[in-house]
């Protein structure tokens with residue numbers, strides 16, 4: 336299929352990286368998932384093979400979005416990269432080193448933010464440094480700077496319940512970025528927000544990311560969001576035994592505005608091309624559900 340840039344083994348190649356217009360880092364890959372298989376043992380049921388052997392490489396400074404039908408294994412892949420679950424087969428390497436335990440080079444942002452309700456925005460951000468042993472004065476000074484960068488300079492003394500959903504998400508973003516992780520793992524981070532706020536948050540994320548490019552793995556069910564933000568969009572097949580079946584370079588110019596880029600004719604062409612493959616996987620997922628409904632009715 337045109338634009339689908341994985342080899343027979345499902346691995347991106349250096350030539351593809353060059354084709355996507357990204358600088359090829361001389362250093363090791365930020366994330367290398369090689370032939371990863373992930374299974375869940377559920378008591379009283381056969382082992383569930385969620386992810387079949389599949390591979391995904393992310394360069395230093397590269398923004399990669401993972402899309403796929405609901406329940407296919409996007410979060411599972413992210414959790415394996417985070418070190419939150421161990422794969423049944425294959426290897427996870429972070430900057431060339433096998434991952435053992437939690438991924439200390441990564442910062443996380445999930446759909447539900449994990450702000451402490453009893454702490455102000457400032458303290459919620461500062462604590463990310465304080466738990467690493469930084470003196471409070473220095474941690475607070477850096478937290479103030481980060482809250483300014485995410486547009487919350489006037490809200491530092493607010494508690495989470497006094498902030499809007501978008502503002503809370505900005506605090507969570509500052510809380511993640513203040514530790515300067517080399518890899519960002521983001522799982523539907525803007526999921527609970529309204530469409531307009533999602534786009535504003537997308538633009539903010541891109542602006543911060545451009546200042547100091549990290550490797551990003553961004554899980555979303557929203558193909559438009561994936562194209563608007565990333566350098567590459569990878570598609571997972573419907574589960575079980577899901578794997579990566581498509582890898583599309585996004586050759587839209589940067590810097591991007593996450594809302595305005597959607598008006599670009601190239602955006603529409605990319606969307607058509609990727610959706611063409613994705614919709615077949617989505618149909619399989621809903622087809623299975625509908626089969627179940629028919630069988631019991």
Ligand SMILES: Nc1ncnc2c1ncn2[C@@H]1O[C@H](COP(=O)(O)OP(=O)(O)OP(=O)(O)O)[C@@H](O)[C@H]1O
Nearest residue numbers: 375377385404405406407408409410411412556574
């Ligand atoms: N701890 C677990 N035990 C058993 N099965 C699990 C567990 N975690 C995930 N699964 C199963 O693995 C599959 C993949 O789940 P995962 O959450 O990774 O999907 P997803 O693509 O992120 O879904 P969504 O888009 O709906 O968030 C699903 O079928 C899910 O039910």
